[in-house]
Amino acid sequence: MARRKLIYEGKAKILYEGPEPGTYVQYFKDDATAGNGAKKDVIEGKGVLNNRMSEFFMVGLGNIGIPTHFIRRINMREQLIRQVEIIPLEVIVRNFAAGSMAKRLGMEEGAALPRPIVEFSYKDDKLGDPLVPEEYIIAFGWASQQDMDDIVSMALRVNDFLSGTMYGVGIKLIDFKIEIGRIWDNEFPRLVVADEISPDCCRLWDVETGQKLDKDVFRQDLGNLADAYTEVARRLGVLPSNVTHRPKPTLIN
CATH class of the missing domain: 3.30.200.20 (Phosphorylase Kinase; domain 1)
Structure with a gap:
């Protein structure tokens, strides 16, 4: 080996x-x-x-x-x-209210949002991955304004792909998070999707029954x-x- x-x-x-x-x-x-x-x-x-x-x-x-x-x-x-080179952010895209958003805003879990909403949290387990606005991200130099524009565009494209793929097999994509990294081509950085995309980082509900098929099953002791x-x-x-x-x-x- x-x-x-x-x-x-x-x-x-x-x-x-x-x-x-x-x-x-x-x-x-x-x-x-x-x-x-x-x-x-x-x-x-x-x-x-x-x-x-x-x-x-x-x-x-x-x-x-x-x-x-x-x-x-x-x-x-x-x-x-x-x-x-991982940008120290979790990029969260929400299509329906769930999890921390539903709690913060007092919304019913599963309520459809008027449009996909992109949020950012600072990757730090000790701090509980706090939500941060774009102003913080740019001010602290984690990403530039151009990076942020590109990240939002990329996240929404990922959302379109994942939503369509999941809906085609009878699954509703409630929300997901991705990580974005930089690959350097000579002196020019290129943004790429990194880490993983799996039920560990998505909320997935059965379209017909609403059964949860993601890590909330573990979080909420809903089954195997x-x-x-x-x-x-x-x-x-x-x-x-x-x-x-x-x-x-x-x-x-």
């Missing part, structure tokens, strides 16, 4: 040094967390499902001209990605999270035929 150098370990994924300069291997874990890590569990097969679904969405975005960090899937749990993710993968046609678990690579420090 190849020995790989650990670069970073987060709540749901691990990054290892890639086989070529400028690449990482992204490993999807079975860990599930909620409330910034306050609630934790291991959901057998979750990493396999998220790897396959993220591949499906990243390839789909690339096919319509939205650049991503994705290069190719390596195996059931790993994919090869480009090394990017693996069953919910499996149902989404089945509808998308990306359910792996053999969900096996590969041991983690040996690390060198």
